[in-house]
Amino acid sequence: MNAPVSFEALDAWLDANADALDVDQSRAPEILPQLVRSGAAAVGVPEALGGTGGTIADAIDTIAAVAQRSLTAAFVLWGHRTFIEYVLQSDNEALRARWLPPLLAGEIAGATGLSNAMKYLSDIEPLQMHAARKGNAFMLNGSLPWITNLRREGFIAAAAFDHNDGSPPSIFAIWHNVPGVERSDDLDLTGLRASNTAALRLTDTVLDDTYRLAANAPAWLARVRPAFLGLQCGMSIGLAQRALLATLDASKASRESIRAEIHELEAKLAEQTAQLKRGVLDDTFFNTPATMFELRIALVDTVTHAVSLEVQATGGRGYLRGQSGVARRVREASFIPIVTPSLVQLKTQLAQHRRIAAA
Template sequence: MSSSSLASAVVEQPFPAVPEEPEVQLGDLTAIRSLIRSQLVPKVLDVDIKAEYPQDFMRALGAAGGFRGAAAPAFGGNGLGMRHVVEVMEAVSEECLSTGFLVWCQTACARYIQLSGNDELKASILPRILSGEVLAGTGLSNTVKSCDTIEDFRLSARRVEGGYLINGVLPWVSNLGADHVFATGCPVQDEDGKLVFVLVDCDQPGFKLLDCARFIGLDGTRTLACHFKESFVPDDRVLAHPEESDEYVKRIKPGMIHAQMGMGLGLIDACCKLMQQSNKSHSHVNQYLDDQVGDIETVLAGARESVYEIADELSAGTGAERILEILKLRLAGGELSVRAAHAAMLHQGAKGYLVRNPAQRRLREAYFVAIVTPATKHLRREIARIESGERCDGM
């Protein structure tokens, strides 16, 4: 997908473009892949079967620079930009999509702070998130779906002196813990439907975390329910006040959605490897299946090229004018994930049902790529709305 035919973007550059010849920086992909092999691969079954939260790996990945592409060097970033974020997520998801999703949560929250007007947060907590010292979630699923009139807002805010009081319940927010933070957004009373976006400390008064029901997949992502009861968020934890929220959404939405492609790319690549593995002994019968590994690999190569190209643009601060293209690419990523996992399961055959065989795990993970906000049906609805000429200025 070439950008030459597209109109220039209207979003101002939030941080400097990627330097052509960066200095040696944290985040070397060779070192990160070595870390994945040594610290994540041995724990994948525990994450999937025992719902073990890979906290130690996440902190080690942060220390190795795995999150630093999400922000500018002035705030602890490495200057490698969104493409680096996607590449790290891709490498992690190739082994474990649960952990790849946690990487998305961490880097998405970092980017929300980077793109806010809150310089205090950028200087104080953003470097700690990028280093993995502080782990972070993103509670914008309900915000996104509510702005697109798919469901009602579950939170509400009230302006008080020095900040906002928030009430309500978010049922599922991931990458959380007592010492974690996460970003969310909700409407403010008497502000004509305008939203406030805030960074929540999980140990703040009036807030508590509660366990959710067990999931058949992605259960090691520390996904918890978030209860707010007159929980005060001070102004120094605000990412965007109501009068700033429209422009803030335009800055964060393209990258928030596009970065999820790192999960899909890694998963699809892993499914291709499963198909290749099966073909070593069963190519004589696998050849009769509808999807062959070459079919999937060809589509994957084209998707990866498009993802990296747009990621490079997002690093320079553009993206709002490509939102339709981003939505279509994200939709294709979810659909190809399910197609690739289905093909891998059929290639593996009965042994794909074994607990230790990754084929059945990849199938469960693939449905997550297609269901996580924005889900397949959500994406198709928004694409149809934009193509019909309906304005989609919200999340």
């Protein structure tokens, strides 16, 4: 019987520490153990594989619940849970058997360095990591500027590599403990500072096939993208839910004039949340990625609008330190459009689809 999911203690810890997690890098070691202890990282993982069961939609709800309290913790959970999803969806059974148990136990942090791969698939930039055959293994070189959840205590990170022998790009899981793997100091972020976000450099790192998540990156990425994006949208949903809930803390008078707007946005958010979970579960987003891109763009608008309503309802109190979470949420909301696939990228892709369809 797997450990039950219990968010009460996690919620209390997040409420007490959300501001510190946003501004203080030294709090980074605490987040993953808190998430794992609550069972949050095991949601949507089959019980037979050591999880607590449920579906990817339950995992999205879990990220949303954490994002209601702290986007830093939600982003860490996103990185960790998304890496777990890669392991679940990999054809590499040896890799799954070796890494799933320590990931679920929080003994190692999962990280996803696939922004570069997603941008590569959209023709925005070349792959920045390179693999060359070396006997039965591969020699890996390159660097990635941004990866979250690179825990100093131990991490394993997914990254895409091109190959010099004409074979398609593939995805490797990079273990921190292998020669040639170097994590930079934490990046000097304006927020989300306890997220263990750093750059990763590989110099002549040798890994064999037991570390390969996928031999054909484009095909595999298309398969995991709905889960990747769905879990990511969980952050938008949680943040918007919390901003709307926070309007209830405002005085009746200040809330009254924007009440209709709040109710309208609540209904829209509920519909978007349902659409997201449906689309991930019934393969709509796999079959028609454009519908998922449109929803991600719409959710960014919802977050922006929700936080704006919270600012309006809270008034001057929101500008006083320690009186509300408004200022932090405004900063958290500004991260949502830039995380890959970014809004600019998605709008460009949709415009391309439309041009091709029109031609």
